[in-house]
Amino acid sequence: MDARTAAFELIRMVNEYRVSQAISVAAMLGIADHIKDGKRSATELAGLTDTHPRALYRLLRALAAVGILHEGNDERFSLTPLGGALRSDAEHSVAAWATFVGRPYYRQAWSELLHSVQTGENAFRKAHGKGVWDYRIDHPEESAIFDRAMGAFSRGVAADILAAYDFSLFAEIMDVGGGRGFLLAEILAATPGSRGILFDQPHVVATAGELMDAAEVGGRCKIVAGDFLAALPEGADAILLKWILHDWDDDTNVALLKNCRRAIRADGRLLVLEAVLSPPNEGADAKFFDLNMLVGPDGQERTAEEYRSLLAKADFEVTDIIEAGPHISIVEARPR
Numbered sequence: 001m002d003a004r005t006a007a008f009e010l011i012r013m014v015n016e017y018r019v020s021q022a023i024s025v026a027a028m029l030g031i032a033d034h035i036k037d038g039k040r041s042a043t044e045l046a047g048l049t050d051t052h053p054r055a056l057y058r059l060l061r062a063l064a065a066v067g068i069l070h071e072g073n074d075e076r077f078s079l080t081p082l083g084g085a086l087r088s089d090a091e092h093s094v095a096a097w098a099t100f101v102g103r104p105y106y107r108q109a110w111s112e113l114l115h116s117v118q119t120g121e122n123a124f125r126k127a128h129g130k131g132v133w134d135y136r137i138d139h140p141e142e143s144a145i146f147d148r149a150m151g152a153f154s155r156g157v158a159a160d161i162l163a164a165y166d167f168s169l170f171a172e173i174m175d176v177g178g179g180r181g182f183l184l185a186e187i188l189a190a191t192p193g194s195r196g197i198l199f200d201q202p203h204v205v206a207t208a209g210e211l212m213d214a215a216e217v218g219g220r221c222k223i224v225a226g227d228f229l230a231a232l233p234e235g236a237d238a239i240l241l242k243w244i245l246h247d248w249d250d251d252t253n254v255a256l257l258k259n260c261r262r263a264i265r266a267d268g269r270l271l272v273l274e275a276v277l278s279p280p281n282e283g284a285d286a287k288f289f290d291l292n293m294l295v296g297p298d299g300q301e302r303t304a305e306e307y308r309s310l311l312a313k314a315d316f317e318v319t320d321i322i323e324a325g326p327h328i329s330i331v332e333a334r335p336r
Helices: 004-016 015-030 042-049 055-066 095-101 104-110 115-121 123-128 130-136 140-164 182-190 206-214 250-263 283-296 304-312
Strands: 069-071 075-079 172-176 195-200 223-224 238-242 269-274 316-325 327-333
Touching: 004 250, 004 304, 015 055, 042 055, 042 250, 055 069, 075 104, 095 140, 104 123, 115 123, 115 283, 123 130, 123 283, 130 140, 140 182, 140 316, 172 182, 172 250, 182 195, 182 206, 182 223, 182 238, 182 250, 195 206, 206 223, 250 304, 250 316, 269 304, 304 316, 304 327
Parallel strands: 172 195, 172 238, 195 223, 238 269
Antiparallel strands: 069 075, 269 327, 316 327
C-alpha cells in the first residue's frame, strides 16, 4: 500500500465513528421496522418517527451510501440485507446493540479513553464520577437498554454455543450473572432433561420469569436474586459465566470464582464464555472489546494462558478451550 492510499484508508477508519452513530440513530428511531415491508420516502418516515424530513433524508442517504439502505431514483428508501439486521424482529437483530452503543453516556465514557491510557484508570468513572454498574442502577432506563442489548447478543451467540458444547450432560445448570435468562432459556429448551438456576441482581431478574415462561422452560428454572460476590446457591453440576469475568479485575474475579468453587458439585464443570485473545496482529474484535472493558466496566479480555492462571487461583483446572464463534469461546474447567 502506497503512502497516499494508506493515508486515505486511515482517514476512513478515523471517521467510522460517524457511521456507528448514524446506525445508532436509525436503530433508536426504528427506521428498519418502518420500511421492512417496502419503500418509504424520508417525508413518510419523518411523519412516523417525529423527525425533521430534510435532516432525516440526509441521514438516510448517508446510510444508503454505506450499504445499509438503498435509495431509489424517487428518493424512496428500502432495506438491504445488511440493513435488515436492524429490524427488531430479525433473527440476528443488531437493533438493541446499536441503540446501546449510541447512548450519550456510553459515548462520553469513550471520550475519556486518553485518560485511561495515561493513568490505567477507568474512563467511565472519570466521565461520570461512578462505576458503570452503579450508574445503571441510578438510571434504570439505561439499565433496561443495556439489558436488551445483552439479551440480543446472547441470542446471537446461543446457537453457536449450543452447537459447540453438549449441555445435556448436566442435570442442573446455573447461569451466574445471566441477566434476564436469554442464554439459559435457549440451553434449557435444547436440553429437556436439564434444570436451571438463573442468578443475578434483584433488579435484573425481576422480569426473568416472563421470559422463561415465554420460552416454555419456566417450570424447570429457579430464579434467584443476589450478589455473586457474597454467595451462590449450591449443588449445580454446571456453572456458566458468560461475559462476566471480563468485567472485573483479577481480585474480584478470584472472589467470584471461589464462590463458584464452593457452590459447584465436586464432579461439575465451570464454563467460562468469553472472547479469548488471539496472538499478536490477529483478532481485532476481541482486542477492541478489551478496550471497551477499559473504558466501561473496568475489566479486561484475557488470553488462554491468563484464564488458566486466573482459574487456578480459585482451585479450578482448565480442561478445554473451545472456539464457539467469532465473538466467544468456551473455557471449560473442573474443580481440582
